[in-house]
Amino acid sequence: MRMMLCQKESNYIRLKRAKMDKSMFEKIKTLGIGAFGEVCLARKVDTCALYAMKTLRKKDVLLRNQVAHVKAERDILAEADNEWVVRLYYSFQDKDNLYFVMDYIPGGDMMSLLIRMGIFQEDLAQFYIAELTCAVESVHKMGFIHRDIKPDNILIDRDGHIKLTDFGLCTGFRWTHDSKYYQS
Structure with missing residues (x-):
């Protein structure tokens, strides 16, 4: 158990240090569109792993005064470590957008x-x-x-x-x- 937790912590620290950007992902298709952006199926270029990538337009988040909600969403996804909540792997931003890279759940909604x-x-x-x-x-x-x-x-x-x-x-x-x- 201790060994597993040490490995998990080591992986977490390594991922936290890595600088992410959208060029590390290839968009495959759009899964859904919302008020502030979209969720797409994306493939991580170096590993070919599939993820759901939520892209939020900063401009719209700010205009609609949703900064607190976006921060809270990121916090709960980062904090959740159970079978019931979609797992967050990466979150990052660029000049225009915020990105949440999460589990791709192939069964749909x-x-x-x-x-x-x-x-x-x-x-x-x-x-x-x-x-x-x-x-x-x-x-x-x-x-x-x-x-x-x-x-x-x-x-x-x-x-x-x-x-x-x-x-x-x-x-x-x-x-x-x-x-x-x-x-x-």
Whole structure:
């Protein structure tokens, strides 16, 4: 266990020192478009690993007074280390944009699944409600409230389990997650 934690810390420190920029990623396709930017499927050039890369336009974030929400979203993604929240691998910025490089979840979102299936059978609905309860509880244990739980923000992994995403409206229980904290 100690060896695993030391390796994890070493990898974290190495990644933290690395200077990232968007040229390290090749855009494959757009996965979704939002109010402040887009999420695309991207391949890391040196490893060929696939990620979901969220690009936020700084200009729009500033114009709509969303700096606190973006900082809080980055914090929760960085802090989360569990099976229920999409994992953040890298975050960086350039002159115009902010970038969050996260797990690519190939199963899509629950809204797409609902559209395809029309209606969930009772046992599947119970399964997803149980998983959603565990996911929301894990976010609460980290001291955050998601505030935007909807089928579009619930992703389905390749094994059929859920992961929460899009923490742009989240707020916190703790003073460090208070939006006033992020205003400074």
